[in-house]
Each structure stands twice: as structure tokens, then as C-alpha cells.
Amino acid sequence: MNTTTxxxxxxxxxxxxxxxxxxxxxxxxxxxxxxxxxxxxxxxxKFLEAITFGLFQGDGLQYITFGRLRPLHTNAVxxxxxxxxxxxxxxxxxxxxxxxxxxxxLLSKIHMWGWQLIIVAxxxxxxxxxxxxxxxxxxIWPINIAVALIWVIFAVNFFWTxxxxxxxxxxxxLWFYIATIVTVAMLYIVNHLSIPTSLIHSYPVFxxxxxxxxxxxxxxxxxxxxxTTPILGIMYYYLxxxxxxxxxxxRLSIVHFWSLVFIYxxxxxxxxxxxxxxxxLQMLGMLFSLMLWAPxxxxxxxxxxxxRGAWAKLRTDPVIKFFAAGVTFYxxxxxxxxxxxxxxxxxxxxxxxxxIGHVHSGALGWNGFMAAGMFYWLAPxxxxxxxxxxxxxxxxxxxxxxxxxxxxxxxxxxxxxxGLMLGExxxxxxxxxYEFVETLKAIQVEYILRSFGGLLFLLGFILCAVNIWKxxxxxxxxxxxxxxxxxxxxxxxxxLGKTIFNDPVAYSLLGCVLLCLWFFLPPHADKAALIAxxxxxxxxxxxxxxxxxxxxNWHERLLHNYLPFTILVAVAVIIGGAVQIIPSxxxxxxxxxxxxxxxxxxxxxxxxxxxxxxxxxxxxxxxxIRTLMPDVLRYGRAGHDDDFSHxxxxxxxxxxxxxxxxxxxxxxxxxxxxxxxxxxxxxxxRDNKWHxxxxxxxxxxxxxxxMPPYPWLFEEKTDIKALPKKIAVQTQLGVxxxxxxxxxxxxxxxxxxxxxxxxxxxxxxxVTYDGMPEATxxxxxAEFSQRKIIALIAYMQKLGSYRVVEKDGPPEPTPLDPDSYxxxxxxxxxxxxxxxxxSEAEAEPTN
Amino acid sequence: xxxxxxxxxxxxxxxxxxxxxxxxxxxxxxxxxxxxRPSERRRLASLPLEDQEx
Numbered sequence: 072m073n074t075t076t077x078x079x080x081x082x083x084x085x086x087x088x089x090x091x092x093x094x095x096x097x098x099x100x101x102x103x104x105x106x107x108x109x110x111x112x113x114x115x116x117k118f119l120e121a122i123t124f125g126l127f128q129g130d131g132l133q134y135i136t137f138g139r140l141r142p143l144h145t146n147a148v149x150x151x152x153x154x155x156x157x158x159x160x161x162x163x164x165x166x167x168x169x170x171x172x173x174x175x176x177l178l179s180k181i182h183m184w185g186w187q188l189i190i191v192a193x194x195x196x197x198x199x200x201x202x203x204x205x206x207x208x209x210x211i212w213p214i215n216i217a218v219a220l221i222w223v224i225f226a227v228n229f230f231w232t233x234x235x236x237x238x239x240x241x242x243x244x245l246w247f248y249i250a251t252i253v254t255v256a257m258l259y260i261v262n263h264l265s266i267p268t269s270l271i272h273s274y275p276v277f278x279x280x281x282x283x284x285x286x287x288x289x290x291x292x293x294x295x296x297x298x299t300t301p302i303l304g305i306m307y308y309y310l311x312x313x314x315x316x317x318x319x320x321x322r323l324s325i326v327h328f329w330s331l332v333f334i335y336x337x338x339x340x341x342x343x344x345x346x347x348x349x350x351x352l353q354m355l356g357m358l359f360s361l362m363l364w365a366p367x368x369x370x371x372x373x374x375x376x377x378x379r380g381a382w383a384k385l386r387t388d389p390v391i392k393f394f395a396a397g398v399t400f401y402x403x404x405x406x407x408x409x410x411x412x413x414x415x416x417x418x419x420x421x422x423x424x425x426x427i428g429h430v431h432s433g434a435l436g437w438n439g440f441m442a443a444g445m446f447y448w449l450a451p452x453x454x455x456x457x458x459x460x461x462x463x464x465x466x467x468x469x470x471x472x473x474x475x476x477x478x479x480x481x482x483x484x485x486x487x488x489x490g491l492m493l494g495e496x497x498x499x500x501x502x503x504x505y506e507f508v509e510t511l512k513a514i515q516v517e518y519i520l521r522s523f524g525g526l527l528f529l530l531g532f533i534l535c536a537v538n539i540w541k542x543x544x545x546x547x548x549x550x551x552x553x554x555x556x557x558x559x560x561x562x563x564x565x566x567l568g569k570t571i572f573n574d575p576v577a578y579s580l581l582g583c584v585l586l587c588l589w590f591f592l593p594p595h596a597d598k599a600a601l602i603a604x605x606x607x608x609x610x611x612x613x614x615x616x617x618x619x620x621x622x623x624n625w626h627e628r629l630l631h632n633y634l635p636f637t638i639l640v641a642v643a644v645i646i647g648g649a650v651q652i653i654p655s656x657x658x659x660x661x662x663x664x665x666x667x668x669x670x671x672x673x674x675x676x677x678x679x680x681x682x683x684x685x686x687x688x689x690x691x692x693x694x695x696i697r698t699l700m701p702d703v704l705r706y707g708r709a710g711h712d713d714d715f716s717h718x719x720x721x722x723x724x725x726x727x728x729x730x731x732x733x734x735x736x737x738x739x740x741x742x743x744x745x746x747x748x749x750x751x752x753x754x755x756x757r758d759n760k761w762h763x764x765x766x767x768x769x770x771x772x773x774x775x776x777x778m779p780p781y782p783w784l785f786e787e788k789t790d791i792k793a794l795p796k797k798i799a800v801q802t803q804l805g806v807x808x809x810x811x812x813x814x815x816x817x818x819x820x821x822x823x824x825x826x827x828x829x830x831x832x833x834x835x836x837x838v839t840y841d842g843m844p845e846a847t848x849x850x851x852x853a854e855f856s857q858r859k860i861i862a863l864i865a866y867m868q869k870l871g872s873y874r875v876v877e878k879d880g881p882p883e884p885t886p887l888d889p890d891s892y893x894x895x896x897x898x899x900x901x902x903x904x905x906x907x908x909x910s911e912a913e914a915e916p917t918n
Numbered sequence: 919x920x921x922x923x924x925x926x927x928x929x930x931x932x933x934x935x936x937x938x939x940x941x942x943x944x945x946x947x948x949x950x951x952x953x954x955r956p957s958e959r960r961r962l963a964s965l966p967l968e969d970q971e972x
Contacts, residue, residue, distance in 0.1 A: 167966070167969045240961070240962055242962060242965040242966065243962070307966075311966045311967060312966055312967070315967070316967075317964045317966075317967060318966075321951075321954070321959045321960075321962050321963040322952065322954060322959065325947055325950065325954070326944065329943060329946075329947040330944055333939075334943075365944075551969075553969060
């Protein structure tokens with residue numbers, strides 16, 4: 072029996088762990104600041120006047136407004152905190168499960184330092200307002216490329232390590248890591264496809280509904296494959312280690328893995344329920360979300376039951392405490408997720424803080440506690456010493472737990488309360504009872520409690536940092552050296568060709584192709600595909616009877632062959648993504664739109680839109696009136712039928728701006744038609760002067776508003792020179808701009824800006840500007856026509872503008888039965904026409 | 919068929935397809951998990967515990 076001595080690379084693990092703790096504290100601190108901004112608008116910069124003793128003067132500071140800090144918080148927590156924690160966990164466990172050192176120290180170094188550079192780049196660009204305007208996908212395109220490259224380096228290093236492993240079998244934790252690497256690469260690349268307009272700006276290739284669908288396919292699965300599957304892999308490795316007993320059921324872990332990977336990828340559309348997303352996609356998202364209950368709880372129970380016989384440790388061992396609570400929070404969050412995906416529940420919860428509470432029970436409870444448990448387990452091993460203080464770790468646990476419970480309970484209460492208030496009507500049933508800002512005022516106590524809960528959780532993590540630092544100081548960095556047996560059995564003997572060209576795979580693939588043909592081919596041709604499918608199935612059964620053992624062996628061998636395993640995982644996730652996205656890419660184009668079709672933005676309005684995106688307004692304001700009565704009553708216009716947001720109204724929006732949370736009201740109908748006699752000036756719900764004063768001081772419009780003021784928009788100039796390139800890219804993406812040269816574009820922007828400025832500084836009751844007290848109206852018009860505030864007002868006044876497209880001879884819609892959503896039968900048609908048994912009896916004369 | 923998903927029996931088709939897909943995946947993985955040899959299962963489950971413990 073050959074043996075070999077291996078020294079593991081634990082330096083990379085230590086580095087990732089330390090950075091995870093540092094970035095975690097930064098991310099959580101930013102989160103706490105952002106939370107306080109919702110209670111006190113002064114936290115958007117005004118507070119700096121007090122703490123700098125007047126050195127800083129101003130109502131706000133652009134770098135720290137909620138719209139810019141919130142993306143920094145989410146990116147820091149997801150990619151910096153959990154990302155680094157995940158890499159630490161993966162590097163440590165993969166080496167031990169493969170019984171080999173990581174394949175390349177150089178690649179590990181590039182991965183580790185490259186990832187930290189990306190985080191630093193994000194920490195600079197996001198507060199600077201450089202964003203793509205898509206949640207958790209905000210980073211600008213050069214950073215996107217860096218992320219993709221570093222991820223590929225991670226993948227190469229990981230798979231290379233698998234290839235040189237000394238353990239033939241692939242433990243289930245490695246399966247979860249494989250799924251993470253493959254799926255995150257796919258999601259990230261597709262959702263970040265963009266065309267640059269400059270080094271710091273780009274437009275996503277998808278627009279409107281397509282962009283929404285791709286975004287939430289990515290966004291949901293970022294939760295699934297970045298925050299869940301790698302942590303499950305970590306659970307399957309570290310929980311048995313901490314409890315010193317094997318996983319409760321290896322069988323259950325197999326079912327857990329495949330069911331989870333296969334189902335998770337389909338559930339993205341549940342983020343777009345009751346919107347203008349086609350109903351079939353909404354139903355798909357809802358159903359697959361409900362199905363997720365089973366594998367998620369299977370995994371949770373498998374984790375908790377691994378502690379059987381080790382529950383006594385719960386009293387003394389902080390690692391077990393964190394893991395047990397973390398897995399329990401996984402169960403709670405994965406129970407709540409499907410619940411919120413039920414359309415009826417989603418009516419209440421969506422766009423409210425209930426979702427925020429749900430997300431944080433996962434992020435703080437599952438990710439945060441699993442991270443802490445892993446750190447406390449790893450630190451003594453990585454520095455060859457004992458944990459500095461078990462009591463401090465226990466204190467971290469209890470402070471963190473109270474923090475999470477406070478946070479989540481506050482957000483549940485706030486979400487349900489606000490959701491109910493927003494839908495409440497007056498006794499006549501035709502008008503709404505509460506103004507939006509009244510509902511915001513009603514949840515202020517909960518907002519403060521949330522900030523306090525978040526602060527407690529942050530304090531807990533600071534204790535963790537102290538504990539780990541002291542532990543490291545009390546020991547020496549240590550790399551484990553072990554003697555391992557070199558396997559004599561064959562591994563990875565299945566090359567790519569054999570993986571694909573064998574009976575089970577060939578039958579499955581061919582079956583899928585025929586199934587698709589049956590779905591998509593026109594009448595009669597689809598029947599032929601169905602017959603071929605049945606014949607193939609019969610032949611497959613015969614084949615299995617003849618070569619059943621061989622087929623079984625193929626699957627057994629799969630568990631020892633990482634390449635075919637990876638391909639199968641890729642196929643599973645690609646199918647789920649393709650079924651959702653491809654039909655929408657093919658169908659949802661402007662030439663298929665009937666009814667409302669979005670009007671194109673003028674150059675100035677486009678510039679204003681980019682400012683809106685840059686300021687992160689989408690973090691608080693949606694642009695999607697859902698197909699729900701309270702939404703239509705609140706945000707629709709009087710005298711317009713079906714005034715929810717239609718699919719065609721945002722079809723040219725790159726990126727879409729439907730939003731995911733309403734801290735402020737929806738803005739889909741904020742704009743309005745052109746003012747009579749003007750080619751440039753529009754007036755919507757409010758006139759230009761209202762917007763001017765509101766952006767300077769939102770408390771002018773309503774004293775209970777928590778929106779930050781935007782004084783810098785009155786100072787900074789609009790980047791008019793960038794517009795020709797931006798419009799060229801929009802045209803490239805399919806937005807039907809008419810041909811304009813550079814000068815025409817710039818002139819058009821200037822003309823509109825001048826016309827809007829005149830409505831502010833000329834005529835009755837002109838507005839004034841403190842920064843230019845002596846300036847005449849004409850001077851103010853000339854100056855402000857170049858400033859950002861005017862471009863933003865132009866955009867606000869354009870929101871919700873559309874034209875109606877009539878099409879000759881469109882197919883007649885088929886009315887559906889409102890209860891079953893099936894075609895009306897003869898009987899239900901009679902009911903529809905009012906013919907009931909009672910009416911018939913009444914109509915017939917009795918003898 | 920494609921048209922039907924959009925306009926007609928979409929509710930039925932999506933529900934049925936989703937259920938069939940889930941059930942198939944669940945069935946196949948469950949059968950595979952059950953058929954795993956007990957000795958192999960125990961060996962795989964104890965893989966994390968094989969390296970040296972302090």
C-alpha cells in the first residue's frame with residue numbers, strides 16, 4: 072500500500088477567514104447605518120455636521136445616501152463576508168476530503184488577493200454612484216470581468232485539486248461546491264451581459280421584462296447557489312466534524328442535493344408575482360418554490376439529526392450552538408420563502424419589509440451563524456491552540472441570537488402592518504384609507520428596533536473578531552501535515568466522450584429533445600414528436616432490461632468521476648434557466664406588443680434616467696403597478712381602465728427599474744403628457760417646481776418623509792457629452808431611436824433642459840437658488856439647463872408615458888373560466904350568460 | 919402547443935410538468951440513494967472524520 076505525506080495549504084484558509092471577518096464587520100456596519108437612515112433622514116450626511124463640529128456643512132453627502140449605501144451593504148455581506156467565508160470553508164474541507172494539497176498555490180494566491188481587490192473596487196465605486204442599477208449585480212463592467220476571471224481561477228484550482236485527489240469518492244460536500252462553482256458562473260455571466268458606453272458605464276443587454284426575468288433568475292439563485300449550496304457543503308463537512316459523528320443519513324443527503332439543485336433554479340419568477348410577467352412564469356416560480364420545502368427541510372433535518380447523541384455538547388460547545396441555530400434558521404427561512412412565494416401571500420408581503428425580514432433570517436441566522444460556528448471551529452486548528460475564550464463565543468451567540476430575533480420580528484411586524492395599511496380602503500370601498508407616508512410613519516418603532524437588532528448582531532461579530540484575533544495571537548500559524556494512502560482503485564476513468572455517449576445519457580437527452588419538440592412544434596408535427604417519444608421510451612425500457620447492470624454501474628461510477636458529475640449538474644441548472652428565459656427572449660419584443668408601448672426617452676430624459684439609476688432610487692421606489700386593486704387604486708390614474716403596469720410600458724428600459732421594495736411610493740405613473748404648446752415640457756402628477764423643491768428638501772412636501780435631500784444634484788453638471796455614445800448603444804440593443812448625429816443629440820438635450828429650466832425660473836412665482844442669489848432668471852436658466860436636477864426632473868416627468876399600438880387582425884383572446892383558468896365549457900358559458908337552473912326554472916311556466 | 923401555454927391551459931400544463939419533473943428527479947435520486955451499498959454508504963458518510971483529529 073503506497074502512502075504519501077501531504078502538507079495542506081492552510082495559509083489561504085486563514086487569509087480568507089480573516090478577510091471574511093473584517094469585511095463582515097464593515098458590511099454589517101454599513102447595514103446598521105443604512106437602517107438608521109430609514110428612521111432619521113439626517114443619517115444621510117447631515118449628522119456629519121455634528122460629529123465634525125461643523126467642518127462638514129450640508130443636508131446630505133452623496134457618498135453615503137441610502138440609495139448608494141444599500142448596494143454597498145448587500146454586496147459587502149454577500150460577496151465579501153459570505154464569499155470569503157465560503158472560500159475559507161471550501162479550501163479547508165476540499166483538501167481534506169480529497170486528501171491532497173490545493174493544486175496550485177499561485178492560483179490560490181491570485182484568487183485570494185484578486186477577490187479582495189474586487190471588494191475594494193466595489194467599496195470605492197458603489198458610494199461614488201457607479202452602478203449597473205440591478206440588485207446584487209450593481210458592480211460596473213470592468214469589475215464584472217474581474218469577478219468572472221477570479222471565479223474561473225477558483226474553478227480551475229478546485230477542479231485541478233479534484234483531479235489530483237487521493238480519495239476516489241466524492242463526498243457530498245464536494246457536490247455542493249461543484250454546483251456552486253458551475254451555477255454561479257452561469258448566472259453571473261448571463262446577468263452581467265452588457266455593452267459599455269464608457270469605462271465606468273454600460274447598459275445591460277436585456278431590457279424591461281427580459282431584464283426583470285434574468286435579474287431575478289440571477290438574484291434568487293445568488294441566494295440559492297452563493298448563500299445556500301456552498302454553506303450546505305460546509306454544513307455537511309463541519310457539522311459531522313464538530314459533533315464527531317457521521318452525517319445522519321447519507322442517503323438523504325443524495326436526495327437533498329439533486330432535488331435542491333434541480334428545483335432551485337426554476338424558482339426565480341416568484342420575485343415578480345402579480346407584475347406584468349406572464350402568468351405561466353409566475354405560476355412556474357410559485358410552484359417550484361413550494362416544492363423547495365421538501366429538499367430544504369430534508370437538508371435541515373439531516374443537519375440537525377447529525378447532532379443526535381451530541382446534544383449535550385449544545386450546553387458547552389459554542390460551535391455546536393452556532394451550527395444548531397444556523398441550521399434551524401435555514402429551516403425557518405426555507406419555510407418562509409415558499410410561503411412568501413404563494414401569490415396570495417405575496418400580494419401582502421411583496422415590496423414590504425416582510426421580505427427584508429425573511430432575507431435577514433437567512434443572512435444573519437443561516438449564513439452569519441454558520442460562519443461564526445465554522446470560524447470558532449477552525450481558529451484553534453489553524454493556529455494550533457485553544458479557542459481564547461469560550462465564554463466570549465457564548466456571549467457572541469446570545470447577543471447575535473437576540474439581535475436576529477429582534478430584527479426579524481420587527482421586520483415581520485412592519486411588513487404585515489404596512490402591507491395591510493396600504494391595501495385598506497375607506498368604507499365606500501373605492502378610495503384608499505391611508506397616504507403612503509402615513510404607513511411609513513406607522514412602522515417607525517419597528518424600524519428603530521430593527522436598527523437595534525442589527526447593531527446587536529454587529530456587536531456579536533466584533534466579539535468574534537476579538538476572540539479569533541486573541542486565539543491567533545496565542546498560537547502559531549499551522550499547516551496540517553498528514554500521511555495519506557494513495558488509492559489503488561481507479562478514479563476519474565470516465566472521459567468526456569464516455570460520459571455523454573452512453574445509453575442512459577443518450578436516452579435521457581433524446582427524450583428531452585423529443586419532449587421539447589412535442590411542446591413547441593405546430594399541430595400534427597407535435598403528435599409525431601410524441602409518438603417518437605413513446606417509441607423511444609419503449610426502446611429505453613428494453614435497453615434497461617438488457618443492460619440494467621451496466622446502467623447502474625454508470626451511475627455508481629458517476630460518484631467517483633467529477634467531470635461527468637459536473638456536466639450533469641450543469642445540464643440540470645441550464646434546463647431550468649433556459650425554460651424560463653428563452654421563450655421570453657423570443658416573444659417579448661416590441662414588434663409583438665399590442666396595446667401600450669413605451670415612448671422613447673429623449674436624450675435629456677435618458678441622462679436623467681442614468682442619474683436616477685446612479686443615485687440608487689430603485690432601492691426605495693418601484694416602477695411597477697401590480698395587477699392588484701390596491702396598487703391600481705393608489706398609483707393608477709382616474710379614468711383609465713386596467714391602469715396597472717403593462718408589459719410594453721418598460722420594454723426599452725435597460726436596466727428595468729421595477730424595484731423590489733417600496734420605502735417610498737411607486738413612480739410608474741409619476742410623469743405625464745406634454746404641456747399644451749410645448750415640445751419639451753411635460754407635467755405629470757406634480758409640476759416641475761414641486762420636484763425642484765422636493766429634491767432639495769423632501770420634508771417640504773411632507774414632514775414625515777424619510778427621503779434624503781439631494782443638494783449635489785443642483786451643483787453637478789449632466790454629462791451631455793456622453794449621450795451620443797449612450798444612444799448608440801441603446802440603438803444597438805434594439806431601442807428604435809431615429810438616426811441622430813452627435814450635435815443633434817446634444818442640442819436636443821440642451822433645448823429640452825432650457826425649456827424645463829424656463830418653467831422654473833420664469834413666469835409666475837419663479838424659484839430661486841441659494842447658491843446664486845444675485846443671478847437673473849436668464850442666468851439661472853442658462854446655468855441650470857446643464858445641471859443634473861433638470862435632467863432628473865425631465866425623467867420623472869416622462870415616467871409612464873406610452874402610446875397605444877393597435878394591430879390589425881390580432882388573434883381573439885379566448886375567455887377563460889375565472890375559477891379554473893381553463894377554457895369555458897358549454898355549461899360554464901351558460902352560467903356566464905346568466906342561465907342557471909334557478910333562472911331556467913323561473914322562465915319555464917309551471918302547470 | 920407553445921400558444922396553449924400562453925393563452926389556454928397554462929395552469930394545468932405548468933402544474934403537471936412541474937410535478938412530473940419533481941417526481942422524476944425525486945424518484946430517480948431516491949432509488950439511487952436506496953440502492954447505495956450499506957458499506958459504501960457508511961464509508962462515504964464517515965469521510966470527513968477520516969483525517970486526524972486533535
